[in-house]
Amino acid sequence: MENLNSNVNQAASRYSAAAHETVDKLAGNAHPVVDRLAAGAHGAVDRLAEMADSTTARLSKQADQLNAARQRVSANCGAYVRENPLASLGIAAAVGFVLSRLINSR
Secondary structure (H helix, E strand, C coil): CHHHHHHHHHHHHHHHHHHHHHHHHHHHHHHHHHHHHHHHHHHHHHHHHHHHHHHHHHHHHHHHHHHHHHHHHHHHHHHHHHHCHHHHHHHHHHHHHHHHHHHHCC
């Protein structure tokens, strides 16, 4: 019986050692794959960040351009009203009439 226990213990030790060795090999093989995946993910995040920065810069520039255009139009309208007050009043009345007809027709 002792011999059987000894053989079982030795076999268990061998299988345990083989299992540990297999796990170590798998872990060693998994590291490069995980590293490649992580590097790819980092690259994707970097590209997305660059795209976001570029888009933000473009939108900021367009906002500045629109603000400048709004200021020009406002200045031009103000100048036109000061130079042509009666015509401006007539245009405002006509626009108000057209808008009221459009709103009331619905």
